Amino acid sequence: MEILETVFVRNSLIVAFAVVGVTIWISYFVAHKLTNGRIHGSAIAIALGLIAAYFGGKATGGSTGVADITLLGGIGLMGGGMMRDFAIVATAFGVKLGELKKAGIAGVISIFAGVIVSFIVGAVVAILYGHTDPVAVTTIGAGAVTYIVGPVTGSALGASSDIIALSVAAGLIKSILVMIGTPMVAKAIGLNNPQSAMVFGGLMGTTSGVAAGLAATDPKLVPYGAMTATFYTGVGCLLGPSILFIIVNALL
Amino acid sequence: MIVYGVALLSACLILGMLIGEVLGIALAVEANVGGVGIAMLFLVLTSNSDKFKALVEGASGMGIQFWSAMYIPIVVAMAARQNVVAAFEGGMLAVVAGVAAVVVSFALVPVISKIGRSDIGTEENQ
16 A cells, blocks of 8 residues: 555656546546437546545545545646646647637627626625625625636735635636536537637636636637636736726725 | 647747736736737747748647647546535535626627627628
8 A cells, every 4th residue: 555655646647647548538438328429528527527526625625626635646736727728728739810810809808798797796696695895795706707816806905714715616616617517508609619719718717617618518619718718817807906896895 | 859849839838928927917916917828829820830830840740739639638637626625615605606607608608709790790601
């Protein structure tokens, strides 16, 4: 057992490659045999990842899912921000400039519309649940933008730590739901071409959610959605503690 | 050489991240503004340009394609390291806020996609 642990820990990233590879193999097998290809293999793999993250978090009490389990620590590196961004940029290889230009204006509109709409929805829900403090309402609204915008806005405004935790939770729920829900609604919302993928990325904004949601829908759309999504958090951090807080403060 | 493509990809990411950080500071925002998106633009520009042909064709291109193909496995690992427990321990307010934001945003996708289409005219036959 000790030998096993030594080898696994010393080669954590390699273990992660193997574990993820087996997970994807199982997922594609299930997708083909049990759902007849109706559900994309990567959608199943992502769902399995999230379920594993839940049990990993429950078992260890940590904040990074299965990566807190000693033997699977490499998952943390493999699925961390550095590798994610590196692979996302690589998906842009082969993208034609013309496709990006076509959705240019709609893409920019979608980023601002996405931040403002998610903020309003989050803020209204906070008010419905009885919050009246403008700082709390703004922080929770910002959390519905992304789980990064929430704490950035909250700490800028001096929100209490339980409100900030709440905003992070709202952002995490959003991210997870985008991962799982995107392939289900893709057809209904016309998510089948580079232009709508750019609008989708701008509206959803959560980089992890968009990255996983589009991968499970159609990997060809990933670079377009990811391109706009990466501007979203920056715009959210810009608007949250400034204009949006001023408006909330004036209204409450 | 495969490493040329990998190095080009790395250079694009680092350059994009640097610009994103500078943008963040310029806007007084505690975040990297569009670093990854800017990096993607660099990669699109270089892979569409004749000057960088040696870095994106043949074996060099395979160095980039490998990482592009590793995207889904990396996303699966990313899903496995999310703080799913915290997401559900936030209580009903967090769940309702998160779900409502997603539902409304989903509904807006076809609306804003339409704006884009009328902007570029009807050159495309739908």
